[in-house]
Amino acid sequence: MYDRKTWAVLAVCGSLLAVGMYQSNQNAQAKARLERARLEALPPVPTAPGTTPADPSAAPVTPGLVVNVPPAPLEEELVTLATDKVLFTFSNIGGGIKFADFKTEFQVGKKSDLVRVNERGGGPIGGLAGADETLENLSYTYLEAESVPAQKVVYSAKLADGLLVKKSFSLVATGEPGAPYLLDFVLNFENATAGPLNLQKYSIYAGEAAPLYQAEMPDWTGMLWLENNSMNFTKASSFKGSMLSSETSIFNSPAGKKIQYAGVTNQFFATVIRPQDSLETTVWAKPSQIKLKDGALPIKAIRAGLHLPDSLLAATAKKDISYRIFLGPKNNPLLQSMGNSWGELMQYGWFWPVSVTLNRTLNFFHNCLDGIAKKWSWGLAIIFLTIVVRLVIWPLHAKSTRTMKRMSKLQPEMAKLKEKYAEDPGKLNTETMGLYRKYGINPLGGCLPMFIQIPIFFGFYKMLQYAVELRGQGFLWVPDLSQPDTCAVLAGVPINILPVVMAISSFFQIRMTPKTGDAMQQRIIMFMPFMFLFFCYNFASALALYWTTQNIFSIGQTWLMSRIPEPELKPRKDSGKKTWVQRMAEQQAAAQKKRQQGGSGSSSATESQKKRSPRTGG
Template sequence: MDRTAWIVVTLCVVGLIAWYIYAGKQMPPARPSTATASPTSPPVAEASASARPYLSPSPVPTPTPVQPGPTFPEKIETLRNADVELRLTNRGGGIKEVILLNQIAKDDKRVILNSAQEMPIGAIVDQPAPPALPEFALSREPDGSVRCERAMQDGVTMRKKFFFQKTNPPKDNFLLEFDVDLANGGAQPYASSGYFVALGSAAPIHPRDYPYYTRLVWCVPTHGWFGESTVKARDRNVSSFQGGGGFLGLGQRAPQPFFQQDFTGGEWTAVTNQFFATIIAPLNATLAGKGFDSWKANGIWGRSFEVSTEQHMVGIEGAMHMPGFQLQPGQSYTARFQIYVGPKIYHQLGQLEHNEAEIMNFGVFKVVSQFLLNFLNTIHSVVKDYGVAILILTAIIRLVLWPLQSKANRSMRQMAALSPKMQELREKYKDDPTRMNQEVMKLYKQYGINPVGGCLPMMIQIPIFFGLYQMLAQAVELRNARFLWVQDLSQPDTVAHLPVLGWPVNIIPLCMAATQIWLMAMTPKTGDPTQRRVMMFTPLIFLFICYNFAAALALYYTAQNLFSILQFYQNKRQPMPKLEKVAPAGKRKR
């Protein structure tokens, strides 16, 4: 990239960071707290089983103290396949932990999801706060599924069944289903104004994971650019719960103890960190043996919690709200849910039927990110090394842009040749900036030079930059992917820490800055001293911004700089363009 491009890309990175800080302001407002719940009080915990029934018909939280933990012994049943182990608990009748058997966290330990909070995934609660979880009877069925059962008050029984979906061939090892059945065996009608399905929790796996991606997400119907029906994933990231001063005073917000949002026709809801997600999608429901129309989600709740004070890690916990129903004596209500719990592998999410791939949050340049990720995985399927795949992807992008960049380089050399004449005009009209700009533009016109001729490659690279950044930041395929000395392409390539100071030594960003300085030293100098001073500090600014980015992103830009240097050497071998005045349009020969 030329000097102008580096300025714009640096501003893009600054803008990207500013956007992350400011993004919390763009979230939809939380549902106002009711009169019975103080805005500074967390949502209520569920009372013990003897105090009120599970799935209480009360629609509003009542401020009561959090109940002590369960006194009955915990029982665990497991469901397991080649990729995941689910540990189901009798406390709340849900999934206590999810162990991803082929995903490694720190210190060679396996990644465990939902390990930071007590609320099990799939628990059915009336209010989604840390409850005194009721006891369920757990049993393993002959078909391998796990059954949870609990007798509630007034003759109502709740049964839940968790099992892996069976497809031939197996479609996805991270996909399971659970069914909820409520049977009214009492003499009185049973009414529920709605209930919550616990999503569990999500927290950063590694202290260096980007906290922005720890989010509460919900997918709802909307309309596209041309009025067509579509769906869109909306989210609330964990920083929005903590409050903050915003960016330059914009987007200031107060801390929120919890978040609650109403909607209609929700396709799915989820909690997610940078690389892993728990997504629950309602499938259908029946009431008294007949189809029940109100079976999609109609709300979401979430709160943040502190995972590690020392490492400043914050997680998020959530629950999906479902519509209410009424059961006459002898009637039953059944709801089916699908759970995806595992890594955010884009092509697998894209094969699911409820638009689960929308959780990737690729941003404005989603199409670019999707294309680059699919292309990167295609290259990897051949070379079997993600570091090499990134280098090949960089080479292909540079080859596509080569003709445009060559034209831009020629334009820059013409500008450099014109620099002495421009300097004369600046000296001559230094006291009259308006006249100076007019004369400079006139000079460009005389020699047929387009002052923005080098901008086209830069404009094309802006969506590539943002698309690549979002793609590399969320590509779970890069986790623990090695390349040369790099142990994990999704993390900075720290090889040591400076004594006393403790600062990390990241090699690839230093190489990126060195190649950028080399590239700028080769670029034709402009006559503008201000621009020269700005360009002198641009590599240092870019190094500061990108120093702790993922090694994959720094590797891409280092390789891109090397290709740019190669292209400059190739262009330098060509004769210097001559400055020739062009005839005015009206006097050109026909």
């Protein structure tokens, strides 16, 4: 079916892709080695031979020399609150949540290590930051009399400007949607000074978000805030700048907006602070560099905070502000059940109706299959969902296949038209549309299923991208459907099986599709699977499983359609009505003809003007 030249082009392109992937991996490893060598080569702080560093507090004071003695480290005391899903650990330093451990979520490839939020956060969630977004280094008093064991934690402190602060963190009543991941957070302020104080100079720290593993896409980590039910997102990677923008150290949202909630997120988990009532305030974000346990190089993380409202507190006046804190997974059924726009945390974007529907259907299939094949239930649910989607669009696919077969039979006549009207594109379009009309063919009929599949594919992609349900769930040889199915590493290149199967199945699917274009178009189309292999090689195996399943289904569907007698190509009875495609082609031809006539007319006029004799006076 294909000549040697086509196969040679495909072989060369495949080889170039493999070499490119290998070189990219080698460059990354070389950079990692150089960075490690640079860090190891940094000299230690020099000290005199045979001595130890002196204690600054014991050093003699030289006249005229000011010695800054560092403050003694604060003594930290930790208390905890727990639900069946989360263990919240509080610290008196900053008076907030130092970190939170998810009891049922584990680190990538490490079933013994729980996922921990704000592990390297630089401060507690619920801590107060000053005007420069710097967290206070203040020891709060744990109010044991007001705290309730296993239910409520209360801290109090006096800030440097004389503002008295009391913080209360309470578990939410069991049975409320999302309760295991929620805390009620109340701030009580009292102005203990003789003058007014504005609360707006303080902000509530929302913690830090970072990728869970070294290979996680950096664009999935960032700061988000909701205003007027519209989600806004700032990526952690955006602070480093680009060709068109410079590097920045802080981001502030526009003033004068009512913020419904704000926080930080990575691919699967979020920390969000939500005012009891929408507040007209701003949010800020700062980038940070962290080093993961399994990573060799620092990666971008992000820290954020929510400013207190613009409220002037008179002397001796008091004010209470209530919030709700969410620390949990971006689980669509969970967030949808919580209402109040919590579902916007899924960040499905324009395709959210498709993504939400697919996610609900995926969970339905999982619940049905969980009792039958618990180990592989999520993988089977993806396969079942893919088959259902393909069955729904079967009529469109069948119509498309019939249209493409009929169009392929018109190729000889199309070639004659191209030869006859090679110098007149407008006439060629008109005659081509007339040929389609003669045989009752809609040229867009072959493309319709492709257009239908575009929102389905992107909706599927978004849904699987944030499907925290798939973390740690295996299928066949795949240990984790939320990760690439790497089975080995050769010469530094991960060997992922499913993307290769996906590309091969795509190749055979395209090969079985009726051909309607010229030879060059066919070569480009045949190359597409290998291009998708390059772009999707390190995607989550769940997406590759979906794509492979639909390719295999399409191959079977195309084979079945080939068993059906080919449609007979015969002129249909002319109804006298023109299709809108034909009308557009005729309008285009008429416009082109008018332009040509106008051009020739002006040319003739110019020539006649040149031939005229010059006028003489008299």
